[in-house]
Amino acid sequence: MEGPGQMKILITEPLDFSNENLKLLKEVAEVKIGPFTRMELIKEIEDMEVLILRLNHFIDREVFLKADNLQYILTPTTGLNHIDLEEAAARNIEIISLIGETEFLATIPSTGEHTWALLLSLLRKIPQGFDHVKKGGWERDQFKAHNLCHYTLGLLGFGRVGKQIAEYAKVFKMPFVFYDINPELRDHPNACNSLEELLKKIDILSIHIPLNDQNSQFLNGSNLTHLKRGTYIVNTSRGELIDEDYIAEALKAKELGGYATDVLANEIIREKRKENPLMKIAATVDNLIITPHIAGATYESMWKTEEFVIRKWLKNLDTSNNTWPKMR
Structure with missing residues (x-):
C-alpha cells in the first residue's frame, strides 16, 4: 500500500x-x-x-x-x-x-421518510391536485380519499426501513403486516408465513428488500395477481425487484390503485430509462408517481x-x- x-x-x-x-x-x-x-x-x-x-x-x-x-x-x-x-x-x-x-443504517431516516411521502402523495392524490390547481381548477370532490387507518399496510422486508415504516404506520393508527425470510421474525405477531399470505391481506404494499442475484423480478405476474384490485404499491428499494411491464399494464387497466416509485430498472443508463415501460406511460396515467432516486438524498x-x-x-x-x- x-x-x-x-x-x-x-x-x-x-x-x-x-x-x-x-x-x-x-x-x-x-x-x-x-x-x-x-x-x-x-x-x-x-x-x-x-x-x-x-x-x-x-x-x-x-x-x-x-x-x-x-x-x-x-x-x-x-x-x-x-x-x-x-x-x-x-x-x-x-x-x-x-x-x-x-x-x-438505523440512524439514517431519509429513505423511510421519502417512502412515507410517496405513500401519502399517492393515496391523497397530491400531485394530481396540484396539477389541477395549476390549470385553474379548485374542485375538491375530484380528489377524495380514505383515512390511512382504513388501509392495511404490507411490508415486504422487515429490516431497517421496513421497521421505520411500521413505526410511521402506528402513528397513523394503520394496521400492518410483513413478510421477511429472516427466521428470527417468524414469531412476530405481525408476520406473514408466505408472500402469498401477505399479498392477499393488504391494501398497500411497500417494498423493502435488497436486490441480489436471486430476486430479480421477485414481484411478478404470478404473485402480484394475489393483490386485491385497487391495491397501492410503493417502491424505494430497486426497480429490478418488480416486473415493471406488468405494473404498467395494471396501471393502465386500473387494476392497481397506484404505483409510487423512487427507482426504475436500469435507471442509470439514459437510453434504457427512456424505454422503461413506466416512463412510457407516465404522461398518460394519473395513478403513477416517479421520483429520480432521491429517497436517500x-x-x-x-x-x-x-x-x-x-x-x-x-x-x-x-x-x-x-x-x-x-x-x-
Whole structure:
C-alpha cells in the first residue's frame, strides 16, 4: 500500500460533498473532483487507485478496462446495481459500501421518510391536485380519499426501513403486516408465513428488500395477481425487484390503485430509462408517481453515509494514524 499523500482518489459526484469528508481524504491522498461525463470518467480513472461515487454512473467493463490501478470503490449505498460486480471481483477491486451495516443504517431516516411521502402523495392524490390547481381548477370532490387507518399496510422486508415504516404506520393508527425470510421474525405477531399470505391481506404494499442475484423480478405476474384490485404499491428499494411491464399494464387497466416509485430498472443508463415501460406511460396515467432516486438524498444522510464509507476505507489503509476526528 502506498503511503499517505501518494494515493489518487477520484470523486465523481462532488455536489454538496462535505468539506470535513474532503479533508479526511486529502490527509491520505491526492484527490481529483468531478463532475464528469462518462467519457471524462473513463479518461480520468486511468491512474486512480480509489473511486468514490454515488448513483450517477454505471461502472461497467468499459470503465474497468481503463482502470488498471483501481483498488477500491467507495459507494455510500445499500445497493450495488450501478457496479458490474463480476468485473470488480475479477480485478480484485474491493467495494466498500453500506451493505450489512445495520447498526449504522438505523440512524439514517431519509429513505423511510421519502417512502412515507410517496405513500401519502399517492393515496391523497397530491400531485394530481396540484396539477389541477395549476390549470385553474379548485374542485375538491375530484380528489377524495380514505383515512390511512382504513388501509392495511404490507411490508415486504422487515429490516431497517421496513421497521421505520411500521413505526410511521402506528402513528397513523394503520394496521400492518410483513413478510421477511429472516427466521428470527417468524414469531412476530405481525408476520406473514408466505408472500402469498401477505399479498392477499393488504391494501398497500411497500417494498423493502435488497436486490441480489436471486430476486430479480421477485414481484411478478404470478404473485402480484394475489393483490386485491385497487391495491397501492410503493417502491424505494430497486426497480429490478418488480416486473415493471406488468405494473404498467395494471396501471393502465386500473387494476392497481397506484404505483409510487423512487427507482426504475436500469435507471442509470439514459437510453434504457427512456424505454422503461413506466416512463412510457407516465404522461398518460394519473395513478403513477416517479421520483429520480432521491429517497436517500438529504444533506445530513449523504454527509453521514459518505463519512462512514470513507472511515471504513481508512481502516484498510496501512497507516498508524489513529487520530481521525470522531464521526459527527
